[in-house]
Amino acid sequence: MSSLPAPNPLAAECLGPPPLNPGDDVAGYETLLARLVAEVGPRGLIEAANLRDVADAMWEGARLRRVKAKLMTTSADRGMSEVLDAIGVPADEARALAQGWAAGELAAVGKVDAMLDAAGLDIHHVMAKTLSLRLDQIERIDRMIAAAEARRAALVREIARYREPIRTAGAIAATPERECTEPPAPEGAAAAAAGAAA
Amino acid sequence: MTSARKVFANRANGRLSKGPRTVGGRQRHDRAPLRHGLSLPVLLDAALAPEVDALAREIIATSAAGPIGDAHRAIASRIAEAMIDLRRVRLAKRPLSIALDADPANIATLKALARLDRYERRALSRRKFAVREFAAALAGTDPARPRRTRWPGFPGLAILAKAPNWDNSSDLKGHATSRKRRVNSR
Numbered sequence: 001m002s003s004l005p006a007p008n009p010l011a012a013e014c015l016g017p018p019p020l021n022p023g024d025d026v027a028g029y030e031t032l033l034a035r036l037v038a039e040v041g042p043r044g045l046i047e048a049a050n051l052r053d054v055a056d057a058m059w060e061g062a063r064l065r066r067v068k069a070k071l072m073t074t075s076a077d078r079g080m081s082e083v084l085d086a087i088g089v090p091a092d093e094a095r096a097l098a099q100g101w102a103a104g105e106l107a108a109v110g111k112v113d114a115m116l117d118a119a120g121l122d123i124h125h126v127m128a129k130t131l132s133l134r135l136d137q138i139e140r141i142d143r144m145i146a147a148a149e150a151r152r153a154a155l156v157r158e159i160a161r162y163r164e165p166i167r168t169a170g171a172i173a174a175t176p177e178r179e180c181t182e183p184p185a186p187e188g189a190a191a192a193a194a195g196a197a198a
Numbered sequence: 199m200t201s202a203r204k205v206f207a208n209r210a211n212g213r214l215s216k217g218p219r220t221v222g223g224r225q226r227h228d229r230a231p232l233r234h235g236l237s238l239p240v241l242l243d244a245a246l247a248p249e250v251d252a253l254a255r256e257i258i259a260t261s262a263a264g265p266i267g268d269a270h271r272a273i274a275s276r277i278a279e280a281m282i283d284l285r286r287v288r289l290a291k292r293p294l295s296i297a298l299d300a301d302p303a304n305i306a307t308l309k310a311l312a313r314l315d316r317y318e319r320r321a322l323s324r325r326k327f328a329v330r331e332f333a334a335a336l337a338g339t340d341p342a343r344p345r346r347t348r349w350p351g352f353p354g355l356a357i358l359a360k361a362p363n364w365d366n367s368s369d370l371k372g373h374a375t376s377r378k379r380r381v382n383s384r
Contacts, residue, residue, distance in 0.1 A: 014256075015281075015285070016288050016289060019295070021296050043260075044257070044260035046260075046329055060295075063295070070302045074303065137308060143312070147319070151322065152358060
């Protein structure tokens with residue numbers, strides 16, 4: 001964790017290990033943290049902790065989105081089985097076909113596609129059915145994603161709020177000042193404004 | 199208004215129906231806070247007290263350039279406690295997060311993670327208010343009346359400071375406010 005904005009080993013220990021699960025992209029996390037550090041230039045343990053939490057909240061949000069996508073993919077066979085059942089395929093055959101389809105067996109995929117075509121359905125109907133079967137889990141994951149994003153936004157605001165009165169009063173060790181500007185408009189808005197001006 | 203007789207009966211009935219009754223139920227209820235210990239204050243754990251002190255000193259050393267008093271040290275200790283609380287919660291979340299990665303459909307893991315989210319939110323909130331107090335103490339201002347914060351030049355982070363609008367509720371609120379304004383202006 002060379003990019004960890006911690007003044008010394010004690011601080012690094014207090015922030016705990018990075019939120020990386022087995023198989024996570026360690027370099028990706030380090031790049032994210034390094035970019036945040038380059039952007040903000042944290043001064044002191046408090047800003048370092050806030051910034052690290054911003055990175056962790058972003059990482060957690062991304063992971064939860066991945067988990068949601070994984071849940072949909074791994075449950076698609078159940079959705080397919082239910083859809084086949086609904087269009088009149090006997091339950092045992094529907095289950096076997098759905099399992100074969102999920103495993104990527106060519107014969108099963110071809111047969112399932114033909115059945116769905118004949119019924120005027122496609123993969124979107126299957127995913128909608130899958131969503132309805134897993135709605136409880138998806139809803140919980142969505143709530144956790146929303147919480148992580150709210151946490152991230154609040155932490156960024158807290159960094160700004162912490163820095164402002166201290167800087168104005170000159171009560172913190174001096175480091176090179178950054179230019180004080182208003183938050184820029186999102187890129188889309190800037191492009192739209194340029195287009196309107198043209 | 200509810201009569202005194204009804205109030206008395208409601209209270210008596212309420213006393214009869216609240217809480218676990220069986221011995222096993224009461225024991226489970228008593229053991230509930232001991233499951234992960236995250237609701238207990240950090241300083242109850244004697245092993246963590248020196249760490250809190252060291253961390254508070256580090257916060258002061260890296261954050262303040264002016265004179266430091268006992269009040270500053272007390273607030274720094276509160277920040278340190280909240281930081282250690284946060285670390286405890288995150289360490290508790292780690293195995294659950296790994297389990298969820300392995301089995302996204304496991305509803306028990308999802309519920310357990312959501313429960314721990316609450317402790318994380320509380321620790322973050324404690325740290326936030328302690329940090330605000332610390333900043334105000336360093337700057338000699340009133341924490342209850344913050345100065346208007348100017349955006350301190352993080353153009354890359356501006357977009358991150360806005361939580362996404364998940365349910366369009368702010369649009370609805372804006373609409374309701376503007377209607378109310380119209381009604382009031384008539």
